[in-house]
Amino acid sequence: MSLPPLVEPAADLSIEEVRRYSRHLIIPDVGMDGQKRLKNAKVLAVGAGGLGSPVLMYLAAAGVGTLGIVEFDTVDESNLQRQIIHGQSDVGRSKAESARDSIKEINPLIDVRLHETRLDSENVLEIFADYDLIVDGTDNFATRYLVNDACVLLNKPYVWGSIYRFDGQVSVFWNEHGPNYRDLYPVPPPPGMVPSCAEGGVLGVLCATVGAIQATEAVKLITGIGDTLLGRLMVYDALEMTFREIKVRKDPEGEPITGLIDYEAFCGVVSVEAQEAAAGSTITVDELKDMMDAGKDFELIDVREPNEYEIVSIPGAKLIPKDEILSGRALSQLPNDKPIVIHCKTGVRSAEALAAVKNAGFKDAVHVQGGVTAWATRIDKALPTY
Amino acid sequence: MSVTVRYFAGARAAAGVDTEAREAASLDELVGQIVADHGEKLERVLTACSFLVDGTSVRDRALVLSPGAVVDVLPPFAGG
Numbered sequence: 001m002s003l004p005p006l007v008e009p010a011a012d013l014s015i016e017e018v019r020r021y022s023r024h025l026i027i028p029d030v031g032m033d034g035q036k037r038l039k040n041a042k043v044l045a046v047g048a049g050g051l052g053s054p055v056l057m058y059l060a061a062a063g064v065g066t067l068g069i070v071e072f073d074t075v076d077e078s079n080l081q082r083q084i085i086h087g088q089s090d091v092g093r094s095k096a097e098s099a100r101d102s103i104k105e106i107n108p109l110i111d112v113r114l115h116e117t118r119l120d121s122e123n124v125l126e127i128f129a130d131y132d133l134i135v136d137g138t139d140n141f142a143t144r145y146l147v148n149d150a151c152v153l154l155n156k157p158y159v160w161g162s163i164y165r166f167d168g169q170v171s172v173f174w175n176e177h178g179p180n181y182r183d184l185y186p187v188p189p190p191p192g193m194v195p196s197c198a199e200g201g202v203l204g205v206l207c208a209t210v211g212a213i214q215a216t217e218a219v220k221l222i223t224g225i226g227d228t229l230l231g232r233l234m235v236y237d238a239l240e241m242t243f244r245e246i247k248v249r250k251d252p253e254g255e256p257i258t259g260l261i262d263y264e265a266f267c268g269v270v271s272v273e274a275q276e277a278a279a280g281s282t283i284t285v286d287e288l289k290d291m292m293d294a295g296k297d298f299e300l301i302d303v304r305e306p307n308e309y310e311i312v313s314i315p316g317a318k319l320i321p322k323d324e325i326l327s328g329r330a331l332s333q334l335p336n337d338k339p340i341v342i343h344c345k346t347g348v349r350s351a352e353a354l355a356a357v358k359n360a361g362f363k364d365a366v367h368v369q370g371g372v373t374a375w376a377t378r379i380d381k382a383l384p385t386y
Numbered sequence: 387m388s389v390t391v392r393y394f395a396g397a398r399a400a401a402g403v404d405t406e407a408r409e410a411a412s413l414d415e416l417v418g419q420i421v422a423d424h425g426e427k428l429e430r431v432l433t434a435c436s437f438l439v440d441g442t443s444v445r446d447r448a449l450v451l452s453p454g455a456v457v458d459v460l461p462p463f464a465g466g
Binding site for chain 2: 047049050051052136137138139140141144161162163164167169183184185186187188189190193194196197200202233235237244246247248249250251252253254323327
């Protein structure tokens with residue numbers, strides 16, 4: 001959808017800016033006018049991770065005058081496979097500061113503003129208010145609905161992108177002129193149904209493809225050129241190497257968004273069933289170690305996927321992927337004559353599996369808080385985390 | 387009523403096809419058919435999917451499908 005430019009042009013460009021942005025200036029559709037709009041633009045990246053990295057780097061290079069970054073996390077070694085705004089020497093540093101340093105190296109003319117906080121219903125409207133455009137690259141459903149609803153309430157456009165394994169989805173939402181995220185996904189998926197990148201993995205370079213499209217759309221919205229993805233969703237399949245387009249219309253029966261809600265509760269980090277099953281039936285990795293050391297007879301079941309089991313596992317654990325348990329197929333493999341202890345990577349999937357196992361009559365089953373990650377950080381520090 | 391079903395991302399992987407033509411009068415009937423033909427894996431994916439009928443997200447599975455409708459089956463993910 002073709003839209004008027006989002007941002008008014010700055011008064012002028014310096015000689016230095018003319019030199020730096022010359023390859024933009026000689027494109028007639030961008031020109032001095034478009035570059036002055038970029039200079040005047042204030043764009044907020046929510047997350048300086050996989051998608052935030054290419055988005056921030058390209059928007060910095062493109063000369064977006066003010067770049068904001070919302071990010072509370074620190075750089076972890078496992079980020080470096082895809083979060084190219086951070087480097088080896090940044091491990092352990094604040095992601096926001098690390099991103100700012102990279103941006104300044106790409107383009108010192110940019111004003112960078114850091115918001116080193118977790119975005120929530122209390123602070124989102126105040127943080128977003130100063131920006132023309134939001135780019136969403138967060139990693140969970142609760143924050144995505146929060147970003148959407150805040151943009152609707154503030155009447156701001158935002159560029160949305162999402163990635164998982166080899167698949168990408170990208171679109172522009174702007175409630176005033178077209179659909180918002182809730183027109184595409186009215187309600188979040190059932191908790192535990194959709195794995196995160198930390199659970200399911202993501203091809204590193206997928207971030208570049210999807211993030212570059214997000215940055216492209218940001219430049220188009222700011223300068224008012226071309227047809228944006230408002231009302232369209234691009235679905236990228238890196239294995240098939242296809243881009244397919246889905247038309248997205250406003251849902252005429254969609255509930256109007258009139259205020260912010262409790263997004264954690266709305267999305268439910270774990271389902272009510274899993275929470276109930278886990279209550280009073282959760283052990284720590286220390287308790288698990290004690291059970292092993294005491295020679296207790298029990299069955300330890302790892303409900304992760306086979307490739308995760310290959311990376312690291314707890315000694316003696318038997319692999320039965322969560323879906324095998326939820327579908328009921330693997331229930332016959334569970335022992336009737338000894339206690340069952342279930343674990344996964346961090347304790348989310350094991351809680352879901354625990355609910356199913358208890359429902360099947362194994363009332364004494366328990367699950368392990370923190371999963372194999374807690375085991376590797378507390379009990380056997382020689383084991384890797386992932 | 388001939389309709390076109392398009393599967394995306396995890397739904398495509400579970401169905402094993404990109405696109406297929408179906409004869410179905412309602413979304414309910416369509417979902418019943420595709421689950422019967424493509425099995426339990428697709429059924430699981432569908433619990434999280436959006437169904438977009440000619441671009442509009444549909445929550446009421448009783449929806450009557452008009453001839454030539456395009457039904458997009460799209461699973462969400464939130465990675466970034």
